[in-house]
Amino acid sequence: MDVKTNGNISFWYADIGGIPAYRGALPGDIEADVCIVGAGFTGLWTAYYLRKADPSIRIAVVEREFAGFGASGRNGGWLSGGFWWSREKYLKSSTRGAVIDMQRAMAGTVDEVIAVTGAEGIDADIRRVDNLNVAVNKPQLDRARAEYEEFLRWDMPPERMEMIGAAEAKARINIRNAQGAFVIRDMARVQPAKLVRGLADAVERLGVPIYEQTEVTGIEKGKVTTRRGTVRAPVIIRATEGFTPGLPGYERAILPLNSALIVTEPLPQALWDEIGWNGHELLGDTAHAYCYAQRTREGRIAMGGRGVPYRFGSRTDVRGQTQQATIEKLHAILTRLLPQASGARIDHAWCGVLGVPRDWCTSAGLDPQTGIGWAGGYVGLGVSSSNLAGRTLRDLILRRDTELTRLPWVNRTVRQWEPEPLRWLGVHSMYQLYRIADAREEAGLDHTSRLAHLADLITGH
Incomplete structure (x- = not known):
């Protein structure tokens, strides 16, 4: 099974006509009120909400490659609003009510992203769907039930979720050996490259420059050093997620965990009649080395999971290239869950990195002493969480005391990786x-x- 990337870092870019033309690089030394390092979802949402709140603020976004080069343009397209970090870990430095508030705020990102795409005219193939977490054996079913019960204990609205049995799970998606599933409602499927590129265009329309091909070589109080010049700004936001270890001084702050995806050819209707999936649900499983999938706009299956989970020294991939062994592992997952699709051609395969903090719990913050802020370590939940991060960083930068700035993920300190x-x-x-x-x-x-x-x-x- 020899799968080509056709020169694109993900299928999502092939779907929009290929890698976009680069924007101009930083022209030299400049000054700004806020410098944002990284033009993925986190950096772009921050720029968007900050400029909306204060049109006079001078913002500069610097990006080593192009807007959406990293995980923002390579993920599985789950706009989930989910909360799969440890509530107990947040509870150690907060309260039960605050953790529930954070859970509720995360869930609200789905409506917020959809509202912004509508207001800005961004067509990102967004479709509201359920999330079907399927179990194919007894231990998986036990874990699904335990997760459902935990959500109830933490005041997740009962109408947003349910446990379903084998027959109903198979009626939704004809998964081999399905024994049941944990269903979460009010999520959305998205084409991530369309979303991140549309967001970048919206940020530019607001008058915020995005300097691409501008590699950052250092961050310190009041100054971002790049290979194209220096940006001096009293506030600096590090929005680099899985690429954070490439910055001097941040080598052990975040672990870049690899994730990979394959995409099938468009499946014929007769095959979809066998599979079902008429609700276009986001599909996951409750295995320990879990997978994630979606049915795309044009009737493909995108299936993701962990390939080579981590590269020595926190190295990242080369423009999305992934190993043949990883492709075969993902194809094996696809055919194990959906043997009906075993003969489908694999049209594209790629990988990327997601950021993992040492305690596996995301954070956002701003150090008032240095003016350096950050958000990330989303552990795979970045499509939705980055939106909340952008709004939270806006309020922190503008020194607002809001419900967002009081959430328990704000200004958490996490020890470094070994x-x-x-x-x-x-x-x-x-x-x-x-x-x-x-x-x-x-x-x-x-x-x-x-x-x-x-x-x-x-x-x-």
């Missing part, structure tokens, strides 16, 4: 144990494998 080779050993051990645990459960183990608990213990997941 030096190598401990990072590499820890992450690879975790995923190897997950794979073994999944295999044992698939072979008939009637409870969650203890190896999965050991894997979580190793990395603090």
Whole structure:
């Protein structure tokens, strides 16, 4: 199965005609009120909301490649509004009510993103859908039920979710061996490259320059140093997510975890009649090494999961290129869940990195002493979480005391990741144990494998 990328870093760019033409680079030394490093969702949402709030503020966005080069243009297209970080970890420095407020604010990002795309005329193939987390064996079903019950304990509105049995799950999507599913409503499917490029255009229409081909070599109080010149600004926002370790001084702040996707050819209607998926649900599973999928606008299946989970020394991929072994693993997941699609051609494969903090919980903040702010470490939930981050950073920059700035993810301090080779050993051990645990459960183990608990213990997941 030899799959080409056709020169694009993801299928989503092939879908819009290829890699876009670059914007101009930083022309030299400049001054601004706010300098944003990174033109992905986090940086662009921050620029958008900040400029909307104060049209006089001078904002400069600097980007090493092009707007949407990283995870913002390579993800699985889940506008989820989800909350899959540890509530208990946030609770250690906050209150139950504040954690529930954060959960509610995250859920609200779905409506907010859809509202902005409507207001700005951004066509991103957005479609409101349910999220179907399917279980194909007893341990997976037990975990799905446990997650459902946890959501109830944390005051998730009951009308937003339900547990369904095998027959109803298969009626929605004809998953092999489906035993049930945890369904969450009020999410959305999106074409991420369309969304991030449309957002970049909207930011430019507001008068905010985006300087592409401008690699940042250093961040310090009041100054961003690049290979094209220096930006002096009293406020600097680091919006670099999985690429953060490439910045001097931030090598261990975030772990760049690799994720990869494949996309099939458009499937014929006769095959869709066998599969179902008429609700276009976001599809995930409750395996330890979980997968995520969507049915695209033109009737393809996009299937994602972990390939080579981590590269030694926090290295990132080369423009989305992924390994043949990763493609084969994702194809195996696709055919295991949907054997009806086993003969479908794989048209595109790619990978990217998502940011993981040491405690696996996202944060956003602004240090008033240095003027340096950040948001990220979304652990795969960035399409929606970055929107809340942009609004939160706006309020922090403008020194507003709001409901957003009082949420428990704001100004959290997280310890750094261990030096190598401990990072590499820890992450690879975790995923190897997950794979073994999944295999044992698939072979008939009637409870969650203890190896999965050991894997979580190793990395603090």
